[in-house]
Amino acid sequence: MLENNLFLTDNPESKAEYRRIIGDTVSAVVEAFDSPKAYEGPEPFRLKKLVEMEQLLPDHGLGWEKVLDNLKTAVLPNFLRTSSRDYMAHLHSPGTIESIAGELILSTFNQSMDSWDQSPVATEIEVQVVKCLCKMFGYGENSDGVFTSGGSQSNFSGITLARDWYCSANLNHDIQKKGLPSCSSKFRIYTSEISHFSVEKTAHLLGLGYDSVVKVPVNEKQQMDFDSLERLVKKDAASGNLPVCVVCTFGTTDFGSIDPVEKIRTLCDEYKMYLHGDAAYGSGVILSEKYREKLAGIELCDSITVDFHKMFLLPISCSAVLVKDKKNLDFFTIRADYLNREEDEEDGYTNLVDKSIQTTRRFDALKVWISFQMRGKDGWSEIITKSMENARYFYGLLREQPDFEVVTEPEISSVVFRFVPEGKSDGEEADAVNKKIRRSLIHEKGIVIGQTVCRGRVQLKFTLLNPLLSRENLEEMMGVIRALGKSF
Numbered sequence: 001m002l003e004n005n006l007f008l009t010d011n012p013e014s015k016a017e018y019r020r021i022i023g024d025t026v027s028a029v030v031e032a033f034d035s036p037k038a039y040e041g042p043e044p045f046r047l048k049k050l051v052e053m054e055q056l057l058p059d060h061g062l063g064w065e066k067v068l069d070n071l072k073t074a075v076l077p078n079f080l081r082t083s084s085r086d087y088m089a090h091l092h093s094p095g096t097i098e099s100i101a102g103e104l105i106l107s108t109f110n111q112s113m114d115s116w117d118q119s120p121v122a123t124e125i126e127v128q129v130v131k132c133l134c135k136m137f138g139y140g141e142n143s144d145g146v147f148t149s150g151g152s153q154s155n156f157s158g159i160t161l162a163r164d165w166y167c168s169a170n171l172n173h174d175i176q177k178k179g180l181p182s183c184s185s186k187f188r189i190y191t192s193e194i195s196h197f198s199v200e201k202t203a204h205l206l207g208l209g210y211d212s213v214v215k216v217p218v219n220e221k222q223q224m225d226f227d228s229l230e231r232l233v234k235k236d237a238a239s240g241n242l243p244v245c246v247v248c249t250f251g252t253t254d255f256g257s258i259d260p261v262e263k264i265r266t267l268c269d270e271y272k273m274y275l276h277g278d279a280a281y282g283s284g285v286i287l288s289e290k291y292r293e294k295l296a297g298i299e300l301c302d303s304i305t306v307d308f309h310k311m312f313l314l315p316i317s318c319s320a321v322l323v324k325d326k327k328n329l330d331f332f333t334i335r336a337d338y339l340n341r342e343e344d345e346e347d348g349y350t351n352l353v354d355k356s357i358q359t360t361r362r363f364d365a366l367k368v369w370i371s372f373q374m375r376g377k378d379g380w381s382e383i384i385t386k387s388m389e390n391a392r393y394f395y396g397l398l399r400e401q402p403d404f405e406v407v408t409e410p411e412i413s414s415v416v417f418r419f420v421p422e423g424k425s426d427g428e429e430a431d432a433v434n435k436k437i438r439r440s441l442i443h444e445k446g447i448v449i450g451q452t453v454c455r456g457r458v459q460l461k462f463t464l465l466n467p468l469l470s471r472e473n474l475e476e477m478m479g480v481i482r483a484l485g486k487s488f
């Protein structure tokens with residue numbers, strides 16, 4: 001019994017079982033997409049009750065049919081449908097169909113990317129995908145990279161390399177072995193005041209603390225203000241602090257704004273600083289024929305965070321960190337006799353664990369491999385360009401409305417704005433209205449949009465990753481927001 005329903009093997013009965021369970025699942029998932037709405041589940045309290053199981057681990061197994069039933073009643077109908085045109089809250093995309101097939105393949109074979117003997121063909125494919133990505137982002141032959149669990153981990157990797165490189169190149173200090181040098185409390189990491197919080201989290205995890213992160217003000221367009229950066233670095237250097245690195249954002253989480261990388265690079269060279277580029281959001285722009293120039297200069301970064309589970313529309317998780325000088329990845333190498341022997345490398349066996357902060361690791365590169373080939377440059381350019389044009393259209397539309405305010409022109413595909421009802425002050429009263437609008441959209445209309453704060457005021461946010469969205473959809477959505485806003 002156990003033998004034939006546990007795994008997919010060469011046994012015909014196990015194959016039948018695999019087809020049955022996966023087939024049932026495909027049907028149930030397809031059926032769950034029975035409405036165009038993004039969310040039709042209940043509010044938090046009722047949802048909590050609904051998913052409560054008498055016994056999550058019963059004394060005797062319930063069998064597949066019963067569990068499938070439970071899935072169909074409690075779980076599947078209450079999922080957020082990320083592919084809905086009514087979902088635009090976060091940098092959180094639906095997964096393309098072919099990449100979901102990729103997920104099935106990679107989970108079925110369950111390769112682990114740490115050593116070649118756990119993932120022979122997968123290792124060679126990841127190496128090939130990384131090579132293609134390095135080239136795409138303008139890196140030379142000497143570059144390399146590795147897949148990670150997401151942008152936060154890619155940033156963590158990049159900033160760790162920055163710290164280690166700085167210690168090795170500028171302080172002649174072996175940080176891998178000796179830990180932080182005595183002067184580490186003087187280390188400074190510069191990033192814009194609206195960059196992703198994973199920069200500060202990384203500073204904490206690296207033993208440098210939040211105080212080592214210098215928040216550089218942004219200009220009207222929400223880009224790092226270069227003159228302020230220069231002033232802050234100069235001041236720190238003069239007072240004995242140690243400028244270690246700059247984290248430059250290509251696509252800030254809220255606004256999609258892009259920092260001025262060329263000037264930042266010159267400053268980094270002058271002060272012997274490392275430059276990490278956080279393109280978790282903006283990396284997808286590279287595929288747009290029309291807009292790729294927005295990423296000009298990204299190759300000047302010493303490392304780059306690329307997220308595939310945002311603009312690239314691949315299922316979570318899928319991210320990579322690319323490194324301009326592959327030697328820097330040696331900071332992540334530590335030998336284990338059972339895993340990554342030096343002689344393996346000499347004999348042509350690649351053990352990717354040498355470059356990664358993870359050990360057991362998913363074969364996410366497969367999804368990029370499948371999706372890039374299937375859709376090609378033209379297919380991808382259409383997808384990315386469409387989402388960016390939608391943002392431009394919506395921005396223009398809002399600008400014409402007397403009762404809407406927009407923060408800034410979209411650089412990529414997000415628009416941050418607020419509804420300012422006539423006769424209400426533009427202060428806390430309007431803040432409260434905008435908060436109510438977002439909540440009502442979820443629970444009354446099945447529409448999920450974003451909310452943030454800018455210039456001290458509550459803002460609404462459209463993160464337009466879905467290329468299926470039309471101009472009419474956006475006009476309609478604006479109407480719904482206005483009607484709700486007026487009703488409070």
Ligand SMILES: *Cc1c(COP(=O)(O)O)cnc(C)c1O
Binds near residue numbers: 196251279281319
């Ligand atoms: C989303 C995001 C991150 C974090 O990426 P995860 O994949 O969510 O870990 C980092 N930086 C920026 C600019 C982001 O938008």
